[in-house]
Amino acid sequence: VTTKKHANGLEYVDVDTPACKARIFLQGAQIDFFQPKGQAPLLWVSNADDYQAGSGIRGGIPVCWPWFGMNDNPEWPQHGFARTRLWDLESVKMKDTGVELKFTLKIGEEDKQYWPHDTRVEMLFILNDTLTVSLRNTNLSGYPISFTQALHTYFPIGDIAKLKATGFEGSQYVEFGEGPYAQKDDEVLFNKETDRVYTKLNSIQELHTSDGIIEVGRENSNSAVLWNPWIDKSQRLSRFNADDYLSMVCLEAANVLDDAVTLAPDESHTLTTTIRWKS
Ligand code: TA6
Numbered sequence: 001v002t003t004k005k006h007a008n009g010l011e012y013v014d015v016d017t018p019a020c021k022a023r024i025f026l027q028g029a030q031i032d033f034f035q036p037k038g039q040a041p042l043l044w045v046s047n048a049d050d051y052q053a054g055s056g057i058r059g060g061i062p063v064c065w066p067w068f069g070m071n072d073n074p075e076w077p078q079h080g081f082a083r084t085r086l087w088d089l090e091s092v093k094m095k096d097t098g099v100e101l102k103f104t105l106k107i108g109e110e111d112k113q114y115w116p117h118d119t120r121v122e123m124l125f126i127l128n129d130t131l132t133v134s135l136r137n138t139n140l141s142g143y144p145i146s147f148t149q150a151l152h153t154y155f156p157i158g159d160i161a162k163l164k165a166t167g168f169e170g171s172q173y174v175e176f177g178e179g180p181y182a183q184k185d186d187e188v189l190f191n192k193e194t195d196r197v198y199t200k201l202n203s204i205q206e207l208h209t210s211d212g213i214i215e216v217g218r219e220n221s222n223s224a225v226l227w228n229p230w231i232d233k234s235q236r237l238s239r240f241n242a243d244d245y246l247s248m249v250c251l252e253a254a255n256v257l258d259d260a261v262t263l264a265p266d267e268s269h270t271l272t273t274t275i276r277w278k279s
Contacts (some may be wrong), residue, residue: 001092008051010048013089019097019128027053028083029103029123031215032060036129039277040211043131044156046249049239056083058239059154059248061273064116066147068225079112079152087123087124098128117141121212130276136269141264150225150254151273157249158210160228161192165251167205171228174257175197190249193230197256199223205251205279214253214278219272223259225252264277 002014006025006183015022019102023033035041047057056079056253064079071077077084085104105121118140126132139145157163169186172194175177183198201224227250229237234245253273255261261269 001094001101003089006051008053010051010053011116012100013092015099015127016099017094017097017099017127020131022131023126024101024103024125024163025057026089026103027085028056028063028085029087029105030057030060030062030083031125031131031133031260032057032277034060034127034131036277039129041156042275042277046240046244046248048241048244052065053210054084054277055238058237061154062152063135064150064152064252064254065121065135065137065150066149068148068150068254071114071138077163079150080256081111081245082121085111090201091100094249096128100128101125101127107271117143117145119145120160124270130274132272132274134270134272136268137261137263138268139265142273144262144264148201148254148256148260149271150252152225152250152252153216153273153275154210155207155214155216155251156247157207160249163190163249164208165189165190165205165226165249166208167202169200169202171198171201177273188226190228193227194228195235196226197223197260198226199257207249207251212277215274215276215278216253217272217274218253219274220269221253221255221259221271221273222255223254225250225254225256227252247266 065082090102105125120138124134131159165188
């Protein structure tokens, strides 16, 4: 495990262990690469991203906190501010053939306008043949606090026309401000812009991609976001190629809508996503 500087100045932690290779940027504690030894990478990044400081990297796992989506105040940044701030690398622990890393967010004076509540915000990574990522909040403010959040994971899926996402039977979703709609089929196929917040959803889904089955698990999350921008929105997205929609999908472990987190004083909450090749 070594700390390096990317061409455009962003600092990252480079992980190379017997179990896996990974790369985690101090900006946003954002992992943008994870590959178990002998298997294909499990995260997708657009090659249109030039790793400039100040905007989240278009891929890997951007951290959406302390709100998901647009804030009631339209001037405030989409998906909160945590993903564009520098986090501190607190600890690195070699574990079996893998490694565990912990990052903490220092909420600066400039961010008190967005979030004036004393909160410990940590990202925990357990890297081996599985990628386990947790966003842990501890309420140090002395009064109740509430927030929404998501681990906005981008997956490589080969060809979107062939992708089958499964594990959705019996859930419901809202999309483009409409719904909730009942999701009767267990599988979701993609042939148009898809931007759904699922609830009443099992804690494990599978992405049946051209290169194998990716298993995605969630803990302490009763909502998940499934997103593919399709053709038109791809034109409007920053750091995203017009044809990138063909090779990616986002399936995000979340606490959004009525699954928002409320913490009593001194209470903690840990949102976790686990990702691995099932075959
Ligand atoms: O998670 C889906 C979503 O909310 C989409 O609506 C789209 O905005 C996407 O996030 C990407 O947002 P970003 O701010 O990273 O460009």
